[in-house]
Amino acid sequence: MKVNGFLLTSLLGCSIATASSNRPLIHLTPEKGWMNDPNGLFYDRADDVWHAYYQFNPNSTVWAEPISWGHSISKDLSTWEEKGIAIASNDTNSGIYTGSVVIDRNNTSGFFNSSIANEKRIVAIYTYNTPTSETQEVAYSLDGGLTFKKYSGNPVININSTQFRDPKVFWYQPSQTWVMAVAQSQKYSVHFYNSKDLKKWTLVSEFKQHGILGYQYETPNLVQVPIVDSTNSTKTSKWVLFVSVNPGALIGGSFVQYFVGDFDGKQFTPVSNATQILDYGKDYYAFQIVDNTPSDEVIGMAWASNWQYCANVPTSPWRSSFSLARNFTLQYANTNPESEVLQLISTPIYNGLAKNGTSYHLQNQSLETNSSLTFDLSGASNFTTGLFDFELTFSSNSSAFGNADFAALDIYLKGVNTTEYLRLGFEGNAKAVYLDRSHTNVNFVERNPLFSGQVSVDIVPAETLSETVSVYKIQGIVDRNILELYINDGQFVSTNTFFFSDGNYINTIDISTEVNKTFKLIDFQAAQYST
Amino acid sequence: MKVNGFLLTSLLGCSIATASSNRPLIHLTPEKGWMNDPNGLFYDRADDVWHAYYQFNPNSTVWAEPISWGHSISKDLSTWEEKGIAIASNDTNSGIYTGSVVIDRNNTSGFFNSSIANEKRIVAIYTYNTPTSETQEVAYSLDGGLTFKKYSGNPVININSTQFRDPKVFWYQPSQTWVMAVAQSQKYSVHFYNSKDLKKWTLVSEFKQHGILGYQYETPNLVQVPIVDSTNSTKTSKWVLFVSVNPGALIGGSFVQYFVGDFDGKQFTPVSNATQILDYGKDYYAFQIVDNTPSDEVIGMAWASNWQYCANVPTSPWRSSFSLARNFTLQYANTNPESEVLQLISTPIYNGLAKNGTSYHLQNQSLETNSSLTFDLSGASNFTTGLFDFELTFSSNSSAFGNADFAALDIYLKGVNTTEYLRLGFEGNAKAVYLDRSHTNVNFVERNPLFSGQVSVDIVPAETLSETVSVYKIQGIVDRNILELYINDGQFVSTNTFFFSDGNYINTIDISTEVNKTFKLIDFQAAQYST
Structure with missing residues (x-):
């Protein structure tokens, strides 16, 4: 008109x-x-x-x-x-x-x-x-x-x-x-x-x-x-x-x-x-x-x-x-x-989502080098939506590692096709949360170096329990090709896209470490959703 | 005492x-x-x-x-x-x-x-x-x-x-x-x-x-x-x-x-x-x-x-x-x-170095997709020092590519063992100089995502020749495990370390593009040195 x-x-x-x-x-x-x-x-x-x-x-x-x-x-x-x-x-x-x-x-x-x-x-x-x-x-x-x-x-x-x-x-x-x-x-x-x-x-x-x-x-x-x-x-x-x-x-x-x-x-x-x-x-x-x-x-x-x-x-x-x-x-x-x-x-702000798959809640779980924790989000229905969140509160004990160690709590978010995954985590010497989005199969990542594979954010403890033990919180929301990270209840935020092959969604969270006696999962929750 | x-x-x-x-x-x-x-x-x-x-x-x-x-x-x-x-x-x-x-x-x-x-x-x-x-x-x-x-x-x-x-x-x-x-x-x-x-x-x-x-x-x-x-x-x-x-x-x-x-x-x-x-x-x-x-x-x-x-x-x-x-x-x-x-x-400031190998100087060379330019630095003596510099003045013609193109002038710096290389270059849509230091063989890069594989710097033309043609300058100094980039005569600088396998030094510069009629090497010089 x-x-x-x-x-x-x-x-x-x-x-x-x-x-x-x-x-x-x-x-x-x-x-x-x-x-x-x-x-x-x-x-x-x-x-x-x-x-x-x-x-x-x-x-x-x-x-x-x-x-x-x-x-x-x-x-x-x-x-x-x-x-x-x-x-x-x-x-x-x-x-x-x-x-x-x-x-x-x-x-x-x-x-x-x-x-x-x-x-x-x-x-x-x-x-x-x-x-x-x-x-x-x-x-x-x-x-x-x-x-x-x-x-x-x-x-x-x-x-x-x-x-x-x-x-x-x-x-x-x-x-x-x-x-x-x-x-x-x-x-x-x-x-x-x-x-x-x-x-x-x-x-x-x-x-x-x-x-x-x-x-x-x-x-x-x-x-x-x-x-x-x-x-x-x-x-x-x-x-x-x-x-x-x-x-x-x-x-x-x-x-x-x-x-x-x-x-x-x-x-x-x-x-x-x-x-x-x-x-x-x-x-x-x-x-x-x-x-x-x-x-x-x-x-x-x-x-x-x-x-x-x-x-x-x-x-x-x-x-x-x-x-x-x-x-x-x-x-x-x-x-x-x-x-x-x-x-x-x-x-x-994300409301009104229906849980669809298996949800997890565990507390006070020490993380050791020989015992990675694996969480299958899609669950018995075997239906992966690609939409999930997790919330991790953990303590880090700096007396358990030296400054030459790569003192990482690693969180792998793996696709149904596991050749594609995101790696994120926390490193205790740098006190940084990192994200590695380079492990995808699309040519795009290899071709365009402006799409930085690794990004990080330097953080501080959410809470200090003693001279060596500090508490940090990482919340992640994954929605097929985007990850929003909220650290320490939103004091630090990092938003990054990533691109898996078409139809390959993340359905597994795998948490591991290379340093013993360092990390304790005080509280961990994860759930898959559909709209 | x-x-x-x-x-x-x-x-x-x-x-x-x-x-x-x-x-x-x-x-x-x-x-x-x-x-x-x-x-x-x-x-x-x-x-x-x-x-x-x-x-x-x-x-x-x-x-x-x-x-x-x-x-x-x-x-x-x-x-x-x-x-x-x-x-x-x-x-x-x-x-x-x-x-x-x-x-x-x-x-x-x-x-x-x-x-x-x-x-x-x-x-x-x-x-x-x-x-x-x-x-x-x-x-x-x-x-x-x-x-x-x-x-x-x-x-x-x-x-x-x-x-x-x-x-x-x-x-x-x-x-x-x-x-x-x-x-x-x-x-x-x-x-x-x-x-x-x-x-x-x-x-x-x-x-x-x-x-x-x-x-x-x-x-x-x-x-x-x-x-x-x-x-x-x-x-x-x-x-x-x-x-x-x-x-x-x-x-x-x-x-x-x-x-x-x-x-x-x-x-x-x-x-x-x-x-x-x-x-x-x-x-x-x-x-x-x-x-x-x-x-x-x-x-x-x-x-x-x-x-x-x-x-x-x-x-x-x-x-x-x-x-x-x-x-x-x-x-x-x-x-x-x-x-x-x-x-x-x-x-x-780097003075008094002796040239050791083959040095190059070329001018007014158009860069086409089917003709990458390769420069062997070690030359006839076949002795690679790992210490060299290059200075590239080039024009970019933005009328030759669309904004969906990845309009890159790629500079590969390859080790004697070519499985290890640095990739750097300029992308015409982003107007950014990028560096990809992820292609090395050491486990370090894969293990530590805080060592960001890709870094970049957003730049502006050193000179504007017309509405679509601009001139940029990139100088690089490589010294075994460190690259210093000086862009537009030092208006932008980016310093990054990289780690090849022990004894594998860069001896080849390879310049290429994926977009025709875009880039012209107005002046390119490179030389290997010893102290």
């Missing part, structure tokens, strides 16, 4: 999933085509539905113009229904780039009349990219987020730049103002704008050249996050500014850094000049906060890939997924014996 | 090298035992000799107390003569930890009389570590740096901390003052002290919580660096503060970040809140600036290993080497089309 001179594409309800055997089950993927950044994440409180938009081209499995906003919805943040293109580009060499959605309850924009319920007054703010410019535009939906009408007064912000994108808008209650964070990417600057109506925007501050610069800044997000103590009770809050950097991560390619500070409606002031790392894995980028969550809790999702190799990963007929949704709090957490640093704690 | 109640160990002149076939030739290694941080680097202008000290235990190939200062000297920064322990610990559970050396020409300390020439008035400032404290101590040498007498008034700084170390001292001319940078490691703080006599120190400022914090800060170094333009002429200068972080690098383990700013003799003030990365490789830590260089040029060296795996690498009877010495300047360099960032440019 044609509205206000713009052709809007409406491809609703196309929810017939294309069969593809290594597609994740609870990570959002497009049925076919290319996906990158999360866009316009919001929760509809009237219908209790989560909406996710994303950078999308259904006709290509690599990034290509025109880029539109794809759209999927979910009741539980685990299973998703694809709703088709929500905002389409006007022509083949332009794109509806990354942006955000807000609920304009009070109709500050004037886009709505009384026929649209307050909770359904959905406004998208995004970047319109052409070969000669990037400007910020606004569109609004009269059908609950399925389709959008572009505002006739677009663009709402134009600074005559080709590198000015990714507006993230939120309502700042104290001054009853809309606030936008948007990146002047190659100037390494986050611009903050204020608006009363989502149409007229005033530049109020800039946050420039902080942290790792890399090639450019993308997808800035600012959000107020509660500070919780160890009993999980909220005392106060700080603001967190997320800045995605690509390329230029020390690990190679894409990553997200964040800064903790204060915000007065106009200016973000960091409490220190520290730059913090949101996720230590290689596949976590373009992070976005969900707007209008049920109880204003802080929830976000990221694109689970890396621009270094996203166009080469062996999936078909789609490429890329989101991360799981995560809940975020701030906590003063030990980073060493002398310091507590205010940092984000990540908790994965 | 016993001086002032301290036992000084004097093991001079032990320069008989133990034969070990994969020992680097021009990277400093200890003849036997364990080495880590560079210490007390200085140049003796009277005798034209470079002095390097280092954290050292000759009796163990892993880190173990007592730690002393080992000592080696060089005329050319390429070949080194070991001189034995210069400063020894008093007992087996303490250590002479990292520190620095200055030339006290004017005898501000009063340690010297007229019998010691001005240029030989060598003072070491280091951390004395015991199980209960880390304090800063001073010692002076009356024999040109071979042995040191500990000052009777030690410690010169004691803040009752067990995590307070790595004093780096330099002379600040404008206020005729000694300045010390020292880390209160687990508070993420660099303390600056002033002194008139190297004995009495006054805290003048702190630089806290900047950049990546990781677990702790170590080995801070502050130095004034000339800013050069593209014609290499010096206009002005800025100060650079280096802070080593370990563990906690995004790439895993150890890394060095730096901050550019101003210094007034008391306080360092960064010009931005950006944190910059000194070296993108996995093996570059505990960087130290050389004091008293011939023309006050800025030269530094690092420990070429990573605490994640340094105790496991397969060398014997020693472990670890230094990096090559590098010369540093600051330059406003493009990091993207819209920004120039003031950044360090690294130039390797």
Whole structure:
């Protein structure tokens, strides 16, 4: 249909999933085509539905113009229904780039009349990219987020730049103002704008050249996050500014850094000049906060890939997924014996899954070199879904090994075809959690060295029992071709994709060590699921 | 001998090298035992000799107390003569930890009389570590740096901390003052002290919580660096503060970040809140600036290993080497089309090597899929030294490949036994230089996933010839088990060790591509050397 001179594409309800055997089950993927950044994440409180938009081209499995906003919805943040293109580009060499959605309850924009319920007054703010410019535009939906009408007064912000994108808008209650964070990417600057109506925007501050610069800044997000103590009770809050950097991560390619500070409606002031790392894995980028969550809790999702190799990963007929949704709090957490640093704690959200297979729970099991522990997840039914989690709390006794030892607790996650496996674990001298994703059969790993085989994250104890005995926790969620690791209840997170041969899913967890009297499994749980 | 109640160990002149076939030739290694941080680097202008000290235990190939200062000297920064322990610990559970050396020409300390020439008035400032404290101590040498007498008034700084170390001292001319940078490691703080006599120190400022914090800060170094333009002429200068972080690098383990700013003799003030990365490789830590260089040029060296795996690498009877010495300047360099960032440019120093084998020089050679280029370095003599360099300037034409292609220019560095090789190269979509060090035969690589197989660095063109054609430069120096990569004349550097089977050295460079009409070798040179 044609509205206000713009052709809007409406491809609703196309929810017939294309069969593809290594597609994740609870990570959002497009049925076919290319996906990158999360866009316009919001929760509809009237219908209790989560909406996710994303950078999308259904006709290509690599990034290509025109880029539109794809759209999927979910009741539980685990299973998703694809709703088709929500905002389409006007022509083949332009794109509806990354942006955000807000609920304009009070109709500050004037886009709505009384026929649209307050909770359904959905406004998208995004970047319109052409070969000669990037400007910020606004569109609004009269059908609950399925389709959008572009505002006739677009663009709402134009600074005559080709590198000015990714507006993230939120309502700042104290001054009853809309606030936008948007990146002047190659100037390494986050611009903050204020608006009363989502149409007229005033530049109020800039946050420039902080942290790792890399090639450019993308997808800035600012959000107020509660500070919780160890009993999980909220005392106060700080603001967190997320800045995605690509390329230029020390690990190679894409990553997200964040800064903790204060915000007065106009200016973000960091409490220190520290730059913090949101996720230590290689596949976590373009992070976005969900707007209008049920109880204003802080929830976000990221694109689970890396621009270094996203166009080469062996999936078909789609490429890329989101991360799981995560809940975020701030906590003063030990980073060493002398310091507590205010940092984000990540908790994965995955609900309503049915156990399908054998689940395990054991406690106080010492791990010796001659007794590896093997857990068959698929169980008697012999049906492997490729979707499972495990949660391991273990102690490490450093008096039992020397600093020349490779003091590893190894966790092997083996495919039904055991020639393919992931190896992860903890090494007691380095105090690092490692992941080795190189043991797969696809040519991709051997061919593309940018898909780093080994990644690691340096950690600290969750708890110290004595001078030599410390406790650590590793939670892993595997969903066919993605592993999310949450260490020490989310103090450290590492998200990495991996690619087994089509249809070969992990069905065995094998835990072993090369050093005796060192590791004790205080608590271990694992279960396989289906959706 | 016993001086002032301290036992000084004097093991001079032990320069008989133990034969070990994969020992680097021009990277400093200890003849036997364990080495880590560079210490007390200085140049003796009277005798034209470079002095390097280092954290050292000759009796163990892993880190173990007592730690002393080992000592080696060089005329050319390429070949080194070991001189034995210069400063020894008093007992087996303490250590002479990292520190620095200055030339006290004017005898501000009063340690010297007229019998010691001005240029030989060598003072070491280091951390004395015991199980209960880390304090800063001073010692002076009356024999040109071979042995040191500990000052009777030690410690010169004691803040009752067990995590307070790595004093780096330099002379600040404008206020005729000694300045010390020292880390209160687990508070993420660099303390600056002033002194008139190297004995009495006054805290003048702190630089806290900047950049990546990781677990702790170590080995801070502050130095004034000339800013050069593209014609290499010096206009002005800025100060650079280096802070080593370990563990906690995004790439895993150890890394060095730096901050550019101003210094007034008391306080360092960064010009931005950006944190910059000194070296993108996995093996570059505990960087130290050389004091008293011939023309006050800025030269530094690092420990070429990573605490994640340094105790496991397969060398014997020693472990670890230094990096090559590098010369540093600051330059406003493009990091993207819209920004120039003031950044360090690294130039390797390796002099006086004799060519030994066949050397190559070719120009304007297009690279096609059916015509890989092979260069045998050992040549007619068939003698492989394992020491060579190459310098490649190439153009990449992005119109010749799509974004689904793996558009790689591959450089294989093959051992005489070709089952072992390094693969490195450039990929045109990611615009990244990659290194794959996983193809070696030693069990070490397979066993220890913390020794990341693949590392990469995201780069920008050295020069842009047209909208689609860009020029990049890669220089590589291989010295048996270490590869130093200098990209775009040192704008990006990546230092990584690798471990072939004993005695298997690289003797062939093989350059190939999978995409036609993309890469042209504008200039390629390679040569094998012996010392």
